[in-house]
Amino acid sequence: MIQTSPREQTIVDTLKSRFPDAIKETRVEGKHRVLIEFEKERFIEIAKFLRDEGFDHVKGITGVDFPTKKIIEVLYYVGSYSKTDLEDLLLMLKTSLPRDKPIIASATPVWESAHFHERETFEMFGVKFEGHPDLRKLLTLDNWEGPPPMLKDIKFPEMSQR
Amino acid sequence: MIFGEAYEGIKHIFKRTFTLKYPYQRVQLPKGFRGRHILYLDKCTGCGICAWICPERCITFVPLQDKKEHPQNPENRFPQYWYARCCFCHFCTDYCPTGALDYSPDYELAEYDRDLLLWSPERLARLPTNVGEYRSVFHGEKGNMGVTYERVSEHPTN
């Protein structure tokens, strides 16, 4: 049984009351984890609100591919350095994009630390971040031609033998 | 503090050297050092757990060359390691249910040819050859300690 402290519950409640139609699901997972699922249309507003609440940096951005559900989930890991009472919290923002057209607004105007994480997610999952200042491939710059390698249906012959 | 660095440098002229003169002096390795594997042919049952746990699948099963009977292994399946791929994690040794695999202190496995890195069960069954006799010894009291490699007579204590 997870005991929710009032601090986490306040964040969740204010978010829900502020964006009643955009927040799909909120879950307090464990002592230091909060998961928020939202609709991608109002992402920038939610991000701005969270930044003003004190969540000032992005720890990581990634995607998870679900070929059976035909979605790509994009996950934002957000934390706080400037507010001491929030610093142990790891906020997970989750949204799902259609697999054939994964486009979401870039978080770089809100969180500058998202820069390289978004470039990596673009390269590995093909998620386009609209408004990113410099959306290029990062890790496999000059040898990789082909689909994004981290998608589940991209099979490499030598890997699928095992 | 201007002369601090010079003092340090000059101080170390009068200290004993730290270098291990390697091909002539070898370091004494602790008992559980994860070098190459030893295979005990009389214990291996050929169950294949080592190949299942191996992260890079460097283990294949082959029959022995000589026709000596091993009653615990009726199908005559013994592991063969390709050391060009083995990462020496020794999960195979830890997961082996019969204790047929063991650690060994051999690490000088360099070869001129890549094919020679394929170790057959008979080659794995050889006893280890690397014996180290030197280990680091601290001398001096707290505050002014030094360290050198010195010859130790007794065998691994740990």
Added chain:
Amino acid sequence: MSQETLQDFAGVWIGKMSEIVRTVTGSGPVRYLINWSRMYALWPVHITTACCSAEFGAMMGPRLDPERFGLQAVAGGLRQCDLLIVEGTVTKKMAKRLKTVYEQMAKPRYVIAMGDCACSGGLFHDSYSIVNDVHKIFPIDVYIPGCPPRPEALLSAIVKLREKIRREEVFA
């Protein structure tokens, strides 16, 4: 004398001279001396392809002190280097640069494949961005298994390479 006859004359003499050089250097003591000096001046290239560089650094440190074998890591330019140690995984992106580095080195040049990844791909052999067979890019003299190999193992490979140099022909 006309131009052609001069060239013929020079060509014959150059051919003769190089043959003399070959026979002299091929003879026992001179060959021994040349190989001995090559053995004691193995300068490694400062290119690190992956994480085995940590153990390469440990080999270069005070514990083993490879300057006893004339192995110095101070050479800045590739022209002065004769030993290329492939320290770990070679990705497809790095392979291009590694080939350039190898081609810029002066002959005779030697290559040591350090670690499993350089030998066969190792832990990452089934990845999409790895070159498994480095020996297809350039010939490799010594393979060291280990992930990473101990610094002593690297030094033993260098001893093995010196043994190879000691036995080889000067104009191989």
Added chain:
Amino acid sequence: MTNNPNQQTPPPSPVTISQTKDPSTLDVSVGPQHPGSGHVRLLIRVDGDYIVNIDPDIGYVHRGCEKIAEYRTAVSNIPHLERPCIIDAIHLNWAYVKPIEELQKIVVPPRGEYISTIMAEMNRIMSHLYWLAINAGVFSGHTTIFMYAFGDRDLFIELAEMLTGARLTYSFIPPGGPRRDLPTGFVERLTKLLDYFEGRLVEYDRIFFSNPLIIARAKGIGVLKREEAIKLGIVGPNLRASGVKYDVRRVEPYGAYKDLEFNIPTFQEGDSYARFLVRFHEMKESIKIIRQALEKIPKGPIARKAPLIIPEGEATGRVESSRGELTYMVMGDNSDKPYRVKIMNGSFRSLIALPYLLRNVHIADMPIIYGSLDYWPVEADR
């Protein structure tokens, strides 16, 4: 050379290299074959002696760890998931195992947690010594500290070898707890080594950290202010050098850290010298932590048996590695292989500081700033 007034205006985002090239500037490629860069290529645009702009081109060691992790079992994943940062392997291993233990609902016995903690702090010292030798020593032209630090690092490695059986790649903590108990004679040797190392730290201070040449080269160079560090999401010692007291060992205590007392060294300056000093003082704190842990270590079992299946769900584990906060996300789907593994590490997060710090600085200051960030390219590329 004409002094173009347009050149003074910075590009829109400090992280981006401007596509319009000024004729008076010159593009220089530093690395990947370069004594001072490691396996990263920095595309630098210089104007005379000054760096105008920089575009880090990483991925020379991109090995696709996250893709490979989907093809191997929970235990078989450990060796290749600790390779990204080979000099800090135990933290990567631990951070990967923590979410799996959370999903499988295993609690590691306290003795196992203490052994992991001792090993982790030893690894922190080793990693900082490696940084001191290469990134601080060699990059600033100080060869003596390279010799000192590498010699002492090898002594710690011998201890790690005694405990785990390997020099760098320990694969020491599978789900459930560490693989081996403390061997006999380990505690005495470690105590002796810590006494020796404490004396050596005084010598390090004398020869390197109080060296007027090092102070002259590093002080006031590459200043990252507190607000900037927060905005860019810098992590670990680089963050603490900018005045933010953030340490996962304190904010989310794991292992045995909740029973141990230690300080978090923090500096306000945010320059390269402050980043040097943070790591120096962290080594001192690590000595303190190891001594306490050796004193308080309880008796009992070291590990529990763990199932081979990763249950369905998603969990994240955080540890404070030598390069800062390290987060592994593991997603399971009731099979023996993880559905998705994501690594969020300190090096990739400090990459954004490179284009930020390396602008309008002297080209000779580049190695110092790059070295002070303790950027390990393999970890960033994964």
